[in-house]
Amino acid sequence: MRLPTPRGPLSEAAFSALTSPGTFEVSHPLVEQARAAADVLHCDDLQLTLWVAYELHYRGFDDVGDEREWDPDVLRLRRDLEEVFEAELRQRVPTPSVDERDFPTQLREVIETAAGPPLVPHLHRHADRAQLLQFLRQRSLYHLKESDPHAFVVPRVDGRAKVALAELLYDEFGSGRPEALHSKLFADALSGAGLDPGYGAYVDETPATTLAVNNLMSLLGLHRRLRGAALGHLAAFETTSSVPCRKIAAGLERVGLPDVVAAYFHEHVEADAVHEQVALRDICGSLVADQPALAGDVLFGAAACLALDAVAAEDLLATWAAGGLGAAS
Amino acid sequence: MSGEVRVELCPGGPLLVRGADVVRDTDGVEHPVTRPVVAVCACGKTSRPPWCDSTHKAVSRAERR
Numbered sequence: 001m002r003l004p005t006p007r008g009p010l011s012e013a014a015f016s017a018l019t020s021p022g023t024f025e026v027s028h029p030l031v032e033q034a035r036a037a038a039d040v041l042h043c044d045d046l047q048l049t050l051w052v053a054y055e056l057h058y059r060g061f062d063d064v065g066d067e068r069e070w071d072p073d074v075l076r077l078r079r080d081l082e083e084v085f086e087a088e089l090r091q092r093v094p095t096p097s098v099d100e101r102d103f104p105t106q107l108r109e110v111i112e113t114a115a116g117p118p119l120v121p122h123l124h125r126h127a128d129r130a131q132l133l134q135f136l137r138q139r140s141l142y143h144l145k146e147s148d149p150h151a152f153v154v155p156r157v158d159g160r161a162k163v164a165l166a167e168l169l170y171d172e173f174g175s176g177r178p179e180a181l182h183s184k185l186f187a188d189a190l191s192g193a194g195l196d197p198g199y200g201a202y203v204d205e206t207p208a209t210t211l212a213v214n215n216l217m218s219l220l221g222l223h224r225r226l227r228g229a230a231l232g233h234l235a236a237f238e239t240t241s242s243v244p245c246r247k248i249a250a251g252l253e254r255v256g257l258p259d260v261v262a263a264y265f266h267e268h269v270e271a272d273a274v275h276e277q278v279a280l281r282d283i284c285g286s287l288v289a290d291q292p293a294l295a296g297d298v299l300f301g302a303a304a305c306l307a308l309d310a311v312a313a314e315d316l317l318a319t320w321a322a323g324g325l326g327a328a329s
Numbered sequence: 330m331s332g333e334v335r336v337e338l339c340p341g342g343p344l345l346v347r348g349a350d351v352v353r354d355t356d357g358v359e360h361p362v363t364r365p366v367v368a369v370c371a372c373g374k375t376s377r378p379p380w381c382d383s384t385h386k387a388v389s390r391a392e393r394r
Binding site for chain 1 (some may be wrong): 337339342343345363364365366367368376377380381382383386387
């Protein structure tokens with residue numbers, strides 16, 4: 001994958017510095033300008049720059065040197081953007097209070113009471129083929145590296161939570177079968193739908209809010225301080241997947257897309273019915289039993305996951321309501 | 330693997346089964362286990378028996394009403 005197209009002065013300066021030899025330098029006023037964005041989640045320039053900074057820790061870019069991953073000047077820019085992103089999250093998503101009840105019950109309650117727009121019912125019953133394909137393209141940014149962000153948490157936890165996380169990830173990563181890697185199943189779905197299965201192929205048309213959904217996973221996964229929130233995020237993700245996947249599969253079949261496209265979602269009906277229980281009880285329940293101080297973080301991560309999913313879903317529905325297939329903006 | 334099969338009851342949800350090679354359904358049909366842990370339907374409403382498909386959530390919501 002090559003660097004995406006910049007979306008403003010910050011990404012322009014940052015991408016140019018990433019591909020130039022010598023010291024990575026982005027002028028301070030540009031960073032401050034992005035940090036002052038009125039709506040951080042909808043700011044294309046900020047979210048894309050942050051996404052690129054994170055991507056250096058995953059597959060990287062063909063036109064950026066591998067050494068940039070640990071370049072302190074790149075990391076400094078990343079930290080500056082993370083600060084404003086996390087401040088926005090903390091302001092939007094107050095940490096739910098923890099009480100004396102069984103922790104998985106509390107976590108499930110936070111997840112089940114979160115409100116979101118009716119994206120899944122739309123995909124199930126009404127979306128046309130073009131809308132469903134757009135949905136697949138947007139989701140490809142994450143699903144082609146499915147579970148990679150949460151894998152960063154493995155060395156940061158221990159005991160029962162680690163064992164359960166490894167168990168869940170083993171299933172995500174194909175249960176010993178490369179052809180069953182969930183990212184591979186999604187690539188097969190893209191190919192089956194006539195789309196490009198290439199990693200990051202659709203980043204240029206991915207809106208800021210979906211970049212923010214991806215950036216949240218990297219923020220939580222890459223900071224040990226936020227390990228509880230990363231696992232709460234995982235629980236929310238898995239708990240809100242099984243039933244929606246069944247409906248999305250039905251929507252894809254309704255518009256006549258080949259079986260391989262819906263197959264990815266059918267797999268997740270079953271897989272995530274398992275993962276939901278494992279994530280709520282064996283991962284998050286065990287983590288909090290062993291480290292009660294992390295309870296609030298776990299609930300925050302779950303709430304943040306659902307809050308950003310809701311913003312991205314609202315964006316997509318608004319685009320369709322306006323009668324358009326939106327690109328980047 | 331130790332050869333031990335472990336079953337965990339999830340309140341209001343499925344049975345989590347670890348260490349099994351096959352799950353035999355009520356008709357005697359054997360379903361191979363391909364995951365490290367599987368969720369076996371306990372509410373009887375799943376559309377893909379013997380596996381849980383989270384239909385119990387809709388069932389418990391209907392019962393609460």
